[in-house]
Amino acid sequence: EAGVVQSPRYKIIEKKQPVAFWCNPISGHNTLYWYLQNLGQGPELLIRYENEEAVDDSQLPKDRFSAERLKGVDSTLKIQPAELGDSAVYLCASSLDFDPAINEQFFGPGTRLTVL
Amino acid sequence: GESVGLHLPTLSVQEGDNSIINCAYSNSASDYFIWYKQESGKGPQFIIDIRSNMDKRQGQRVTVLLNKTVKHLSLQIAATQPGDSAVYFCAESSGSARQLTFGSGTQLTVLP
Numbered sequence: 001e002a003g004v005v006q007s008p009r010y011k012i013i014e015k016k017q018p019v020a021f022w023c024n025p026i027s028g029h030n031t032l033y034w035y036l037q038n039l040g041q042g043p044e045l046l047i048r049y050e051n052e053e054a055v056d057d058s059q060l061p062k063d064r065f066s067a068e069r070l071k072g073v074d075s076t077l078k079i080q081p082a083e084l085g086d087s088a089v090y091l092c093a094s095s096l097d098f099d100p101a102i103n104e105q106f107f108g109p110g111t112r113l114t115v116l
Numbered sequence: 117g118e119s120v121g122l123h124l125p126t127l128s129v130q131e132g133d134n135s136i137i138n139c140a141y142s143n144s145a146s147d148y149f150i151w152y153k154q155e156s157g158k159g160p161q162f163i164i165d166i167r168s169n170m171d172k173r174q175g176q177r178v179t180v181l182l183n184k185t186v187k188h189l190s191l192q193i194a195a196t197q198p199g200d201s202a203v204y205f206c207a208e209s210s211g212s213a214r215q216l217t218f219g220s221g222t223q224l225t226v227l228p
Contacts, residue, residue, distance in 0.1 A: 042205045042218025043160065056215065091159050099214045101148040101167070107159025
């Protein structure tokens with residue numbers, strides 16, 4: 001069974017440019033997460049989807065970040081415009097349901113963003 | 117705010133020795149804990165979990181210990197192997213939101 005797929009794996013852009021990340025979760029997983037991971041730090045939740053609904057986006061900087069999950073499957077995370085401080089790894093994860101105590105979260109390999 | 121942190125950022129052990137990675141948490145309401153392993157260029161991978169009604173849980177070569185009195189969590193790896201070299205994170209979950217909060221990670225290096 002394929003795991004969580006993310007693309008691109010690496011992205012280098014200049015500041016003020018837009019960028020988008022794509023995630024394909026494990027088939028059948030209703031819950032999808034986007035995390036931000038800075039170097040040497042643990043992942044920090046940006047947004048959580050239950051099917052196509054964003055149910056927890058309190059940590060998403062809405063002035064420049066946006067996300068969507070069309071038809072409750074694939075998801076796209078966008079930054080516009082990107083800033084130097086956005087350089088990080090963006091991780092996507094999915095699980096059958098939202099409670100981590102019951103449903104394991106499976107992580108993708110991440111997209112490493114470098115903003116110059 | 118509440119946080120989950122690790123005592124040591126790096127740990128080096130000889131191959132075959134046992135490894136102990138520690139984690140302190142501050143949220144007394146945390147009721148579920150997970151250890152993740154993250155290899156370079158990959159996402160975190162679930163290793164083992166423990167609920168707050170338990171003190172110890174064992175898996176294959178790994179054991180997690182939970183001390184709720186001092187809010188401390190540890191991961192023990194028996195007979196550490198080169199493939200165990202990675203960054204290890206603890207994470208906790210609590211409340212109705214069930215959001216995972218991760219610590220900052222410990223880099224484990226296994227020496228030949």
